Amino acid sequence: MILDAEGIANLACLKFDDYEETKGKIGKSAQHEVQAESQTVVLFQNQGEEIFAINLSMVSRLEKITSSQITNIGDKIFFKHAGNAIRLIQLDDFLPVAKMTSLPDKMYVIIPQLLKNPIGIICSKIVDVLERPILFTSNVLPCRGLLGSCIINEKLTLFLDIHQLVNIINPPEPQNEPFFKNKKVLVVEDTPFYSLTTSRFLTDFQVNFEVVNNGAQALERINSDHYDLILTDIEMPEMDGLELCRKIRSSPPIKNMPVVALVSSITHSFLERSKEVGLDGYELKLDKEGVRNMLNHFFIQQPVHNYPSVR
Structure with a gap:
């Protein structure tokens, strides 16, 4: 079970020397200004070139699993964990992004928190975990399930809207407020x-x-x-x-x-x-x-x- 940036870094064999060095050069007043706007985000890939992001505070668990831990029930797949079956999803089934042609033998599963019905997002690679201000530049892929996009490390990054994504997967009953x-x-x-x-x-x-x-x-x-x-x-x-x-x-x-x-x-x-x-x-x-x-x-x-x- 991985719950923090350091744990994710160790799991995915990531290095953050450049970030720590840069952070050390920031003065106290500047640090306060950056922290007020900064967020810690997890960057990951499906199988295509797209890079996705999720706010770390939305992550309950991050697991490295093998295909043998996955169970097929009908047209859905599940991950058995702690006596519960968590439905796994591939982003390309719900978003217009590159298709994951087949499940790799080893993969990562991101399990978001603050959800009534937990799901696990399959990804092939954890790209990075970093803290920095996030400013959406444009919505290059306007669709439900995405908050927007921004440039991180000179690459276009797509931010997931987890709550909308869950509503696509399991449409809620119409509610009148x-x-x-x-x-x-x-x-x-x-x-x-x-x-x-x-x-x-x-x-x-x-x-x-x-x-x-x-x-x-x-x-x-x-x-x-x-x-x-x-x-x-x-x-x-x-x-x-x-x-x-x-x-x-x-x-x-x-x-x-x-x-x-x-x-x-x-x-x-x-x-x-x-x-x-x-x-x-x-x-x-x-x-x-x-x-x-x-x-x-x-x-x-x-x-x-x-x-x-x-x-």
């Missing part, structure tokens, strides 16, 4: 990748929303328009999410507005500071069902078991 349609949400996020993923979640939930890049822009918008909920990143330029919440709580006309943080990780320091400024709750940025539960909690007062409130 009537209580969400008349609500208005302000998303405060400076990282394009997370801004896009959150926007896709809210679009799927039929929520009316707007996006701004920092707390200062958000405060200006809040004072001139009405919003039913604020979803904010924490680390942002000009004004961070906690300072935004503090200013909202100190302004009588808007002090009762719900403010929820969308975070990549949760620390004791974050929880303590969140209580101090009056944050209402938090959710992981890439947890689609968690975001849906949070909307239910605030918009229709539906009880959510163990909802992560910080008050």
Whole structure:
């Protein structure tokens, strides 16, 4: 079981000397700026030349397996692990990319997390695992299942939209969100990748929303328009999410507005500071069902078991 960048590097025999050397040359202030925008991503290949990427925070496991560990049931294939059968998919079955003509004797399986029904993505090669800012340059292959594309190490890289991909594989029952349609949400996020993923979640939930890049822009918008909920990143330029919440709580006309943080990780320091400024709750940025539960909690007062409130 591989859960971190170092483990993936060791499994795939990757070297990161250049990255570590570059990172060591960055000053403290520059490091903070890079980390605020950076993400750790796993790059991999199917069998063609395309390079795919998935955010490491979406990876539950990465396994190196052999074809003998695969079981065929009808037209589907499964990987037996810990007493469970996980369905394996080839990206070329669902995306317009180069075909994997046959399964190799040895392969890697990426198992995403935050999914109701786990799947495993077959790949022939782990290309790299790295941390850097991600800015989508264009959508050269516009289709469901892909977030977009960007240039990494001078190569075009296709970013998977895991939640959309799962919906293609196992189409969900049609859901109507009537209580969400008349609500208005302000998303405060400076990282394009997370801004896009959150926007896709809210679009799927039929929520009316707007996006701004920092707390200062958000405060200006809040004072001139009405919003039913604020979803904010924490680390942002000009004004961070906690300072935004503090200013909202100190302004009588808007002090009762719900403010929820969308975070990549949760620390004791974050929880303590969140209580101090009056944050209402938090959710992981890439947890689609968690975001849906949070909307239910605030918009229709539906009880959510163990909802992560910080008050």
